[in-house]
Amino acid sequence: RNFGRxxxxxxRDFHINGGHAEPGFTSTCSASGSAGPASYHLxxxxxxxxxxxxxxxxxxxxxxxxxxxxxxPGSNSxxxxxxxxxxxxxxxxxxxxSHVATPGVWxxxxxxxxxxxxxxxxxxxxxxTGLGGxxxxxxxxxxxxxxxxxxxxxGGFQATQAPNMWFDSLRVHASxxxxxxxxxxxxxxxxxxxxxxxxxxxNNPRNFGYDSGLRAQDWSxxxxxxxxxxxxxxxxxxxxxxxxxxxSYHLxxxTTTQFMTATNFSFPPGSxxxxxxxxxxPxxxxKWWFSYASPAGTPGSDNCLLQSSSVGTYGVWxxxxxxxxxxxxxxxxxxxxxxxxxxxxxxxRSWCGHxxxxxxLGQEQDNNGGGxxxxxxxxMWFDSLRxxxxxxxxxxxxxxxxxxHAGVVFWSHYCFNDPLNFGYDRGIQGNNFRAVGGxxxxxHTACGNPAPTAxxxxxxxxxxxxxPTTxPTxxxxxxxxxAPTDMPTTLNPTTxPTxxPTAxPTxxPTTxPTxxPTAxPTxxPTAxPTxxPTAxPTAxPTAxxxxxxxxxPTxxxxxxxxDSSASxxxxxxxxxxxxxxxxxxxxxxxxxxxxxxxxxxxxxxxxxxxxxxFARGxxxxx
Numbered sequence: 001r002n003f004g005r006x007x008x009x010x011x012r013d014f015h016i017n018g019g020h021a022e023p024g025f026t027s028t029c030s031a032s033g034s035a036g037p038a039s040y041h042l043x044x045x046x047x048x049x050x051x052x053x054x055x056x057x058x059x060x061x062x063x064x065x066x067x068x069x070x071x072x073p074g075s076n077s078x079x080x081x082x083x084x085x086x087x088x089x090x091x092x093x094x095x096x097x098s099h100v101a102t103p104g105v106w107x108x109x110x111x112x113x114x115x116x117x118x119x120x121x122x123x124x125x126x127x128x129t130g131l132g133g134x135x136x137x138x139x140x141x142x143x144x145x146x147x148x149x150x151x152x153x154x155g156g157f158q159a160t161q162a163p164n165m166w167f168d169s170l171r172v173h174a175s176x177x178x179x180x181x182x183x184x185x186x187x188x189x190x191x192x193x194x195x196x197x198x199x200x201x202x203n204n205p206r207n208f209g210y211d212s213g214l215r216a217q218d219w220s221x222x223x224x225x226x227x228x229x230x231x232x233x234x235x236x237x238x239x240x241x242x243x244x245x246x247x248s249y250h251l252x253x254x255t256t257t258q259f260m261t262a263t264n265f266s267f268p269p270g271s272x273x274x275x276x277x278x279x280x281x282p283x284x285x286x287k288w289w290f291s292y293a294s295p296a297g298t299p300g301s302d303n304c305l306l307q308s309s310s311v312g313t314y315g316v317w318x319x320x321x322x323x324x325x326x327x328x329x330x331x332x333x334x335x336x337x338x339x340x341x342x343x344x345x346x347x348x349r350s351w352c353g354h355x356x357x358x359x360x361l362g363q364e365q366d367n368n369g370g371g372x373x374x375x376x377x378x379x380m381w382f383d384s385l386r387x388x389x390x391x392x393x394x395x396x397x398x399x400x401x402x403x404x405h406a407g408v409v410f411w412s413h414y415c416f417n418d419p420l421n422f423g424y425d426r427g428i429q430g431n432n433f434r435a436v437g438g439x440x441x442x443x444h445t446a447c448g449n450p451a452p453t454a455x456x457x458x459x460x461x462x463x464x465x466x467x468p469t470t471x472p473t474x475x476x477x478x479x480x481x482x483a484p485t486d487m488p489t490t491l492n493p494t495t496x497p498t499x500x501p502t503a504x505p506t507x508x509p510t511t512x513p514t515x516x517p518t519a520x521p522t523x524x525p526t527a528x529p530t531x532x533p534t535a536x537p538t539a540x541p542t543a544x545x546x547x548x549x550x551x552x553p554t555x556x557x558x559x560x561x562x563d564s565s566a567s568x569x570x571x572x573x574x575x576x577x578x579x580x581x582x583x584x585x586x587x588x589x590x591x592x593x594x595x596x597x598x599x600x601x602x603x604x605x606x607x608x609x610x611x612x613x614f615a616r617g618x619x620x621x622x
Contacts, residue, residue, distance in 0.1 A: 037168070037229030040202040040221070042147040044075055044164030047157040049223030050147035051209060054154060056085070056217065057140045057439060058113075059174035059197045066110035066122075066177070066185060067170035067200075068230050069100075075163035076103040081149035082163055087139025091150050094136040096121075098163040101128070106168065106230045108186035112176045125183030141252075146170075147224070169233040172198040172213070174442055189231055195442060201233035214247055215440045216419040246383065246443030249416040249435070251362040253284060253379030256372040258437030259362040260382075260423055263369065265292070265431055266355040267305075268389040268411045271325025275335075275392070275400060276385035276414075277444045279317045280378055285310040286344070287378035288364035294354030295368060302365050304352040305332075308344035309378040312336055317383065317444040319401035323391040324351050338398030361385075361433070384447040387412040387427065403445075415447035 004014025042049045069082070076099055083096035100107055100123060110122040111131075117138050121131040143154040149161040174195035177185075181192045199213035205226035209219025251258050278289070285308070292305035311318045321335040330351040334341045343349060358369040364376040389409045392400075399405075413427040419440040423433025 037231060037233075038203045038205060039070075039166045039168045039227050039229035040208050040224055041166045041227040042162070042164070042224045044072070044080070044147075044162045045159050046162055046223070047148065047159050049162070050145055050157070051219040051221045051224065052146075052154065053144045053217050053219055055141050056144040057215070057441075058085075058136070059172065059195075059442065061174075062113060062115045062176035063197065064110060064112045064173040064175065064177040064182075065170070066108065066173070066182065068106055068168035069109050069170075070106045070166040070168070070230075071098045071100050071103050072164035073103040075165060076100050080161055080163040082146060082165060084145045084148060084150045085136070085142055086145075086150040086153045087137060087142035088153060090137045090139060091152055091156065092137075093139050093142060094119075094132075095149065096132045097130065098165060099130050106166075108182075110177070110182045110185070112182075114176060122179070122182050122186075125179070125186040127179065146219075166227060166229075167200075167202050168230040169202060170198075170200045171196055174214075199233075203229065203233055214419065214442075217439075246445055246447070247417040247419065248279075248441050248443035249382045249422050250439045250441040251377070251380055251382075251437070252439075253281065253287070253362075253377045254374050255377060255437075256363065256374050259360055259372070259377070260433040260435050260438070261361075261369065262359045262423070262431050262433045264356055265359040266429070267292075267324070267351070267387065270327060270389075271323070271330075271391040272411065273321060273323045273388040273390065273392045273397075274385070275319065275321035275388070275397060277317050277383035277447075278311070278320050278385075279381040279383070279444070280309045280311050280314050281380060282314045284378035284380065285314065288376050289362055289378055289380055291360045291363060291365045292351075292357055293360075293365040293368045294352055294357035298352070298354040298357075301352075301354070301357070302367055302371065303348065304354055304357060306346075306348045306364065307334075308347045309380060310344040312341070317381075319397075321392070321397050321400075325391050328353075335394065335397050338394065338401035340394060359433075362438075381441055381443075382414075382416045383444040384416060385412075385414045386410055387429075417443065417447055 004016050006013050040051070042051075065083070071082070078097065078099055080098045081095055082098040083094070084092075085094035087093040096111065100109070102123075108122075108124050109131075112120045112122075113136055114120075117135040119132050119135040121128050123131075143150065145154075146167065147162060147165070148157040150156055151158070171191075174197045177192065177194070184190055184192070196213040198211050198215050198217060200209065200211055200219060202208050204210060207218075208221050208224070208226075211217050211219075249260070251260075274290075280289075287309045288306060289309045290305070290307035291303075293302045294304040295301065298304075305324075307322065311320060319335075319337050321338075323333045323335070324330050330353055332343065332348055332350055334343045334347075358365065360369070361382065362377055362380070363372040365371055366373070387410070389411050410427040412425050412429050412431060414423065414425060414433060416422050418424060421432075422435045422438070422440075425432050
């Protein structure tokens with residue numbers, strides 16, 4: 001099916017024209033073997049061979065770029081550049097020359113950048129000069145290019161400035177490595193325990209630009225070929241390095257095209273808490289980051305639950321929380337770092353109570369799921385966000401803000417620690433966010449999975465909400481361990497009667513004339529009139545499902561139908577037995593009389609008629 005596939009280092013497949021398969025000679029040739037170390041080769045002297053990443057962000061603060069490279073003789077002279085970063089206003093925001101002292105051999109190159117944007121370069125663990133001018137200009141969101149020098153943002157290349165060189169591996173660390181750490185990498189290839197912001201291994205010719213680091217920003221390769229490498233970098237390092245450093249989700253703000261959204265979203269019935277760690281950039285207060293719009297046509301639809309980015313302190317991580325409840329008012333109380341705080345102006349003072357709407361992070365909705373305005377979108381970071389099924393106390397919230405954990409059911413639990421699936425919900429609702437835009441960045445808590453991924457063994461009884469006008473589906477998508485997966489999903493599930501009744505979909509209770517009673521539900525039945533109830537946990541349940549309210553069910557019929565077991569007992573009562581004996585006796589007596597009469601008639605007929613037979617004499621007698 002793929003005769004020409006090349007499983008070697010350069011991955012140069014044959015193009016097959018005609019021909020067909022036949023029995024071969026060897027059976028050992030396999031494409032599953034290791035091709036050995038690979039590298040990405042750029043031939044130089046061209047403007048069409050390079051790799052680039054648009055909208056690139058370096059780590060905040062100090063950082064390090066390092067990896068193994070090889071520069072061909074003649075390309076290590078001045079005037080050629082291997083690493084070029086251009087911001088929107090500066091095409092030489094960060095520029096590194098290919099002027100290495102030892103061409104034609106593999107060397108380890110490293111560049112540390114201080115918090116004040118000053119660069120220091122190393123070759124094979126030793127500090128060198130002559131590779132770069134000043135430091136980094138500090139502009140973010142520009143274009144990063146290897147193998148060319150940019151005279152314009154993302155272009156303006158010159159063939160005379162393009163070196164002939166090889167890239168074996170390249171990494172960006174979210175910290176400034178020490179000289180000793182750089183020397184260890186150069187001599188042994190062993191990485192220190194740091195946050196790997198980016199890691200490009202250049203070991204897969206079919207996907208050279210793959211980034212196995214935290215940011216997951218792949219190169220777009222233009223030209224270049226595979227060649228032999230040095231380190232066989234596998235790309236198997238954990239995101240964040242050996243220590244799995246914290247990760248967060250960053251939204252740049254001032255745009256309508258970057259946000260997170262969860263549709264058909266329901267909050268817990270009754271009171272609840274929303275809390276997590278967020279960071280708002282300076283000068284981004286007074287905007288809106290948490291927006292819940294209820295379904296169209298419901299009161300207060302687009303601002304059903306709206307919260308501001310005014311968090312008091314900016315550019316630092318803050319623990320943010322709101323408690324909502326109790327019913328029917330659903331008043332909102334705001335807590336920052338565990339302390340009750342006055343709600344910002346125009347933020348929701350209460351929840352409108354409607355379920356099944358759209359929840360958006362990073363934008364304010366002027367209609368359900370849209371109507372965004374870039375001036376209302378803050379630049380901010382999300383480390384974690386959780387929804388609890390109770391109103392946490394100030395003491396509990398202060399404990400979480402200080403690094404503790406409240407042992408309650410997580411209705412929703414978003415950790416924002418997986419760049420490949422930022423919006424994954426580890427809570428019992430299982431309602432994932434869809435990330436539109438945004439980037440991975442350094443986080444705060446290394447939020448893993450401290451809470452159960454499904455409901456605990458004994459989840460609390462969730463009481464219905466008094467305010468919503470419609471009854472949403474409150475059953476979680478991942479059922480609790482002690483309840484059946486096909487548990488009823490209405491707000492008021494009721495106990496199924498014994499003997500496997502089938503609920504009748506009528507508006508008022510009636511008694512079925514069958515042997516087994518057919519229970520009639522209330523005005524909001526959920527059971528379908530099938531042969532057996534699909535939502536019945538067992539054949540003879542004795543208790544309501546876990547999520548049923550404590551109120552007594554109204555499922556019973558108004559009159560007691562005759563049970564089959566009761567009918568059997570009535571048929572074998574003393575009066576019924578005597579009556580049956582009399583009837584049987586009369587029938588036996590009549591049978592004897594008839595038999596005697598037949599015998600007498602048959603005898604007379606036989607004598608008179610000779611051989612007329614019994615039957616003929618029988619008919620003549622009657």
